[in-house]
Amino acid sequence: MSKIDDEMNTDPKKANILVVDDEAVNVRVVQKMLTTTGYHNVVCTQDPVEVLALYQKHNIDLILLDLDMPVLSGYDIMDQLITLTNGNPPPILVLTAQHTQSHRQRALDNGARDFVTKPFDVDELLSRVRNLLEVQMAHKYIHRQNVTLEQRVRERTQELNDTRLQVVRRLCRAAEYRDEETGLHIIRMSKTSVVIAKAAGMDDEQCDLLLNASPMHDIGKIGIPDHILLKPGKFDPEEWAIMQTHAQIGADILSGDDSGLMVMAHDIALTHHEKWNGKGYPNGLRAEAIPLTGRITALADVFDALISARPYKKAWPIEKAVDLIAQEKGRHFDPALVEHFLDHLPEIIAIKKDYEEPVEASRQENTEAVFLRGV
Numbered sequence: 001m002s003k004i005d006d007e008m009n010t011d012p013k014k015a016n017i018l019v020v021d022d023e024a025v026n027v028r029v030v031q032k033m034l035t036t037t038g039y040h041n042v043v044c045t046q047d048p049v050e051v052l053a054l055y056q057k058h059n060i061d062l063i064l065l066d067l068d069m070p071v072l073s074g075y076d077i078m079d080q081l082i083t084l085t086n087g088n089p090p091p092i093l094v095l096t097a098q099h100t101q102s103h104r105q106r107a108l109d110n111g112a113r114d115f116v117t118k119p120f121d122v123d124e125l126l127s128r129v130r131n132l133l134e135v136q137m138a139h140k141y142i143h144r145q146n147v148t149l150e151q152r153v154r155e156r157t158q159e160l161n162d163t164r165l166q167v168v169r170r171l172c173r174a175a176e177y178r179d180e181e182t183g184l185h186i187i188r189m190s191k192t193s194v195v196i197a198k199a200a201g202m203d204d205e206q207c208d209l210l211l212n213a214s215p216m217h218d219i220g221k222i223g224i225p226d227h228i229l230l231k232p233g234k235f236d237p238e239e240w241a242i243m244q245t246h247a248q249i250g251a252d253i254l255s256g257d258d259s260g261l262m263v264m265a266h267d268i269a270l271t272h273h274e275k276w277n278g279k280g281y282p283n284g285l286r287a288e289a290i291p292l293t294g295r296i297t298a299l300a301d302v303f304d305a306l307i308s309a310r311p312y313k314k315a316w317p318i319e320k321a322v323d324l325i326a327q328e329k330g331r332h333f334d335p336a337l338v339e340h341f342l343d344h345l346p347e348i349i350a351i352k353k354d355y356e357e358p359v360e361a362s363r364q365e366n367t368e369a370v371f372l373r374g375v
Contacts, residue, residue, distance in 0.1 A: 012133035048072035191301040199340035213265035220250025
């Protein structure tokens, strides 16, 4: 019987029983008694050293165990089983010639579920075996049901996560249709964000969320009028004020969902234009009042925007963009994140090369205009 089939089995008659006794005659008597009654999966050994290996090999449901044996006593075996199973050994029915209360108590204290003295009454022993197996098989059935339920919950959770990711990707595609930014910028920016995040100490789960949440940073641009969003040049004060509202618009679009992905995406959309010195927007947050994910995305987004071609500008040389990031340390950007960025620059440059833009725009633009467009 395979391990899977064995785990599915809840019939006491099909249980796996292990008989352990150093006396051959005792083993034969108990084995015949069990098989005659209908228990056919009976494993026997006279060597107590073999017990742990047999238990693991046959996925034993019940052990009939002698106490007085050479090399390892029944007490020793119970101690080993408790260690092996992290305190959850199979039911153990002790069969022993020891009649004293102290032996009985010690066996029960060591993990035995029941105790029968030799010579034993066959009907009594069979009743005790049946009772222990019925409880054990009921536990197996409940465990199997719990495992099945947990698997279904995991599958359903994965389906929900996949659905959220599909919604995210489609929202990002919708935003791309309205802006000059490309899907490759989104990929580079999100992967760069993860490089910085790992260096900052974020764990794998949070980094995975960041990878999928950061592409939604500019989703609020969906709500900006075309004559402003697509303007090929510097915004006037009124246009700039409208353009700045995209951070709050994005946060509003992404609000109302308490999943980790959407909560992070909301925070990023709202705060990726805040600055370390408090001179960003929409709320003028300062330093660590800005969520870490917002600070990370701001750095990754600006760097990739600088080195990317746009209809209104040429791509900056990497050296020039890196110099600007370093100059903005402690002003626009979190100083610690700038250090992580500089330490991992080769990885970030590799991301740029892996997801290079196919065409470079021809028009140049100055630093002020790049920042005013809300990169």
